[in-house]
Amino acid sequence: MLRRSAYKNLQQRASQLQLKRSASQSVASIYFPSEPTAPVLKTESIPGPKSVELNEELGKVFDNRAAYFVSDYKQSIGNYLSDADGNKLLDVYAQISSIALGYNNPELLKTAKSDEMASAIINRPALACFPSAEYGQVLKDGILAAAPKGMNKVWTALSGSCANETAYKAAFMYQAQKKRGSLDFTHEELSSVMENKAPGASDSAILSFEKGFHGRLFGSLSTTRSKAIHKLDIPAFPWPAAPFPKLKYPLDNHKHENHAEEDRCLGELEKIIKNHPTDIAALIVEPVQSEGGDNHATPYFFQGVRDICTKYEILMIVDEVQTGVGASGKFWAHEHWNLTTPPDMVTFSKKFQAAGFYFKNPDLQPAQPYRQFNTWCGDPSKALIARTIYQEIEKYDLVNKTQEVGDILYKSLDTLLSKYPTKMKNLRGENFGTFIAWDFTSVLERQEFLDTCRQYGVNIGGCGDSSVRLRPTLAFGEEHAKLFLGIVEEIFLKLYK
Template sequence: MTVQQETVLEATKDPVTELRERVTGDLLDVVVDLESGRGCRLRDARDGTEYLDMTMFFSSAPLGHGHPGLREPDFEAALVRAGRVKPANPDFATTEQARFAETFQRVLGDPRLPLLFFIDGGTLAVENALKVAFDWKTKINARKGLAVRGSRVLHLEHAFHGRSGYTLSLTNTDPVKIRDYPMFDWPRIPSPAVVPGEDWDDPELLPEERVAVEAAGAALRRYGHEIACFCYEPVQGEGGDRHLRPAFLHAMQELCGEHDVLTVADEVQTGGGLTGSAWAYQTLGLSPDLVAFGKRVQVCGVMGGRRVLDVPDNAFREGSRISSTWGGALTDMVRATRILEVVEDEHLLDSSRRMGELLLSELRVLSSEFPSLVEAPRGRGLMCAIDFTDPALRDRAIAVAREHHNVLFLPSGPRSLRWRPSLSVRKDEIADAVLSLRKTLGELAPG
């Protein structure tokens, strides 16, 4: 810790207590030491306790803690320079924003999605993707002589797309997050998630997938030209790391194409390399018209193209249809540029895929060792999870792992434990985290 950090810590006494009294949040009892963390290990600034971090700030720290690539003098100088003022990025150009846009498209970009929009927050990324779709559908309807607004979003059960505005009408995971807030009655269809297995690549729809596609067809018949888009997460993270098969999502994509309905991939949780590729939709062989991104990219926003380009004056191109004062923070863009350079230089997309295979194989072993406690190990890249047979047992396991073994995990859905290590995670860090969970399960095992 630096002298300045020690002074701040002393002045505020216990930051966790202070923040719990003054600021809304769900704080862990950890004070992050921004100077001493390394890899997947962070330290508590109060007493130096070291934790093995499998959360990465809800998967928003792609290089983990204290990566040397983020400590280089030129980068730190650029970060300070960008931090002296906060430009209105949509209206005032800077070299830093231009460099970020170029680096983003080089490392993560899709040539079929050439349009970019930046904003702060994953929720607002999804919201603006929906606005692009509403605008597009209404203009397509007008071309056909239909005075009908595109004003509805087809979406899935167990979805989490955000906590404000339009996204509230799509989110349906934890009722606490949406209870009593006004929402639109938009068409919601079953989510036929499966644990990836032998039938993962079967081109034929499973019975539950046929039910979902039929429900989508019924919604399209009922609401007709009002449905602007189908919004989905390739893996439903908040809902419990629920995986949707390629065959189902392809069937939905085809159905949407037949009805002039855009497809919106919400990759706020899955995008940016976590699943072993730049975007999960690429691994699944999908062709979305819009992609919302955020979290580990550092800057949130929307990529657009494909059928969006059929309307020349789409919302990306018509002035002031989508915008904000800041258009994403410039300091975030400077940090994101450097992170993407490291991801590229260190081949971290490939590493995410390899380390994810290792992690998943270890979770399968744990499932076979403790079948009465855990089941359904699953993952794509480093986006892995395992279910507990009892929700209360899952919550107890997270507490025991932290209190007895100094490992940080997060829950997912009603009974899943999610793994979200950094893209730069090492084999020894995965081994240590798995060993700690094994010890935790041993402590919780009956008898």
């Protein structure tokens, strides 16, 4: 149970840190001058009674068994998520990494209230058949302005899973067309595909990595390998999985072992490709395996993956659904790799509030219409939001600011966690913005920490078997970092004194 003294300690800590709003501290002071200086705690526990009641009522008509608590988004502000009982929690989870600029950001509210947005919402077009006159410019000013280096085209989609699935479709159609050349579809292809059989229905595969997560739709689920519960009872394609490096930390102390591990994984990857009974159309990989436990690899590994893809003419898809849009200290996390040639496709969603995949090769767009197609093909309203997010990130240099805040978080956590070597290990994410995680020694201790954080007014999430991950907004400044670190230290003292 939460003690009232905890609330007083939070207020005292905020005062001691002199958490006054000023532009020199973070962009949050500009966006959210009335943002709290510390968590606001009104109930003895979180979730509180109103949240529990509302959640029980919702559960009668909607599967809400994964709910932490019921939120009040109208009362949420900046880096603070309000629950239905009026508690305001410092949010370093940000809707599973999908809030870019903070709750109720004033610039996003302006976009949301614009006539342009109203038209996009109420006249939602079937974009492939009836694109709006403005859509091309909206893309150029936002999603395409943010395109990864070497890419100048985009296919917009509905979600991260949808972005990956449409990228898979593009890969399959591209590889088939390469084989077909200038020939048209054969009668055998046209008839066999209607029975879900070859040669019309391809037996090609998408290769993914162990512990990877790429979504929960049918195609994306066959490449997801983070948790069994995601996949149980669902038919799956017999697609291959390659090992992903299991690095040892601290990295500086295990350079030789980690290099050998990455070489092992690259060797296994090439062996799988050589021995696979059918063609592999594409490979998909996350810069950090987020749901699978925040598993990192070095640029050396990803450069090797790119070289192997090039050697075997396999398309390389980089899944930036969770890592993209600034959180890693680069706009796109794969920029850390310094690849000699760009990936073939980069998928995105979450922090952009829109979804899709970037590409350059025009042949990744099928020659015939209606092949890459659905009613909406994305959503102009989300493209408008993405445009504002991109423009605000550029305006306030939020990618570099995120890297600076990440440096503060990592260094302080390194010092703090070193005091509890029997409880925590494997701090990772150095020089990777606020994309930081560490492991507890057991899933029970991890859960105790997450639950206690909530009682102290911090909303934080886990991943993998026993990891805790940070996923704050890009408006999370130095003052928020210091407050968070102080609360974590207080919790460690409470749990492990």
